[in-house]
Amino acid sequence: MIDLRALRENPDVARASQIARGADPAAVDRVLSTDLERRAAVAAADSMRAEQKAFGRTVGQASKEERPALLERGKDLAAQVRAAEAAANTANDALVAAHKAMPNVVQEGAPSGGEQDFVVLEHVGTPPVLDFTPKDHLEIGEGLKAIDTERGAKVSGARFYFLRGVGARLQWAMLNLAMSKAIANGFVPMIPPVLVKPESMDGTGFLGEHNDEVYRLANDDLFLVGTSEVPLAAYHADEILDLTDGPIRYAGWSTCFRREAGSYGKDTRGIIRVHQFEKIEMFSYCRPQDAADEHQRLLGYEREMLDAIEVPYRIIDVAAGDLGTSAARKFDCEAWVPTQQTYRELTSTSNCTTFQARRLSVRYRDEDGRPQIAATLNGTLATTRWLVAILENHQQADGSVRVPEALRPGLGGLEVLEPAL
Known part of the structure; x- marks a missing residue:
């Protein structure tokens, strides 16, 4: 609030x-x-x-x-x-x-308007010039026997998939790299619960206008989370934190679930918009006066990871009408997708100021020892959708995929993913 x-x-x-x-x-x-x-x-x-x-x-x-x-x-x-x-x-x-019912107050400097009114802050890298007709990530993944959406639909329905073989290994390599970077930067690694109580979901602002995006287990009155931001925000509910030494930072590794309501007919091919995926989420608690600097810090960590997977991307300042209930400011990093000839979102980082902490009663003591409302921030450090950008940007004419150098240790030193026979 x-x-x-x-x-x-x-x-x-x-x-x-x-x-x-x-x-x-x-x-x-x-x-x-x-x-x-x-x-x-x-x-x-x-x-x-x-x-x-x-x-x-x-x-x-x-x-x-x-x-x-x-x-x-x-x-x-x-x-x-x-x-x-x-x-x-x-x-x-x-x-x-x-x-x-009131969303967070938009931070000064954020662009006004809706989804298409973002402002591009920076382009990083150059889209690859391919001397062959590129395949999309699903065709590449099927050729590598890395992605199986057919059997995913057979087992669970539309927008589900199996990652198998090098597909599973590539995701593990990427997520392990992200978690290692988070730990090196002082984040506490967390594997949180993915089922939460209504007050946890409501406390982070994910009920109300986002209610139709959330899976609910009515018999147990629990919700499946769409991001580990939810359990990490509720982790310190009704507590007073010690922020004397600076922000408290967590990195949550979790499976995430989204109903994708309202996206009928959008991104139905492949794994761009799915009901279940893996994600490493950064989450910070800090003093409100430190939140803007912490926001830039989270964006910097996201940039480091995108640089590590060697894909071209741009950073956008998200318009106010596309911020969501809790965010006062949000920056997205969007990677180039060759077959779509456009940039698609891979990461978001949001400054939620005191909005979530006020609802969850997360406080800290100021210099005079008085309890004050903390600020919360979040940001994606890696997620399943990144495989789309990796496969498409590093594809080669014969259907193989060059492995970015930073991911090779996690793949046993593999430099190229070869099509399966």
Whole structure:
């Protein structure tokens, strides 16, 4: 949730953020009006309780003759207190609902607009010039006997697949490289649970507008995560962290699940948009004043990994309307895909400021020892989709694939993946 005090003091900032997102600025006024109603209802309930308490002292001092009438009055007061408390609870629920419906306030400098209104910050590397007709990643993967979507669909349905042989080994090499880099940069490696409680999912902002993207196990009231950001954010819920020595950083290795609702007919071929995949996710807790620098640091780690797999990519500043509920700023790294002649997203890194930590009650102590809300950030360090960019950019005319040097140790020194006979 956004800072309610800041919203009261400067609502125009939140209204401008809503406009930049293409969202309704009236949501700000709904929060403010429900806040006023809640404060009035709480004040009324407090006043009624004070009156009841004072009246209780009067009853204790009354004569025997006066007491029956006073007791009746006491019953009326008790009923009024219960009604006032119920009204306060209802008003509080209304405020919580309106408050939770507000997305994070967009960071100054982020472009306004929707999905296509991103700003390209930098191009890194040059798309390969191939002197043959390139194959797409699925055709290459099938030739290597590395990807099997046919049997994936037979076993589990559309948008599922098997990685086999060198396909499985290539993914392991890539994810192990990513985790090794994370550990070298001070991240604590984590293998988190992939089933979480509703409060964990809601606390990170993945319910509400993202609800249709999430798999839910109704019988157990648990959710399958679409990213280990969720369990890593909830890991320190209701805790006070020690950030004296700087940010706390975790790198989560997990299987991720997404329903891909609303993507009917998009990227149905291959493994670009699937229901299940592996991912290494960076997650940081830091002081709010350090969040912008930490965001650049996470982006730097992503760049190191993309440089290691030797693919051309660009960095974009994602527009406000494409940020998602929790993010105040997001940078994507998109790799060149030769057969599509365009760049496709491989990584995202988001600065969620205090939005998630406020919902999850994750705090730290400031220089005066007072608890303050922490900031959270996340970023992808490697994921299954990267195989698309690796296979297509490093393909050779005979159907083989050159292995980027950084991945060779994880493949037993293999320099080239040869088509299977």
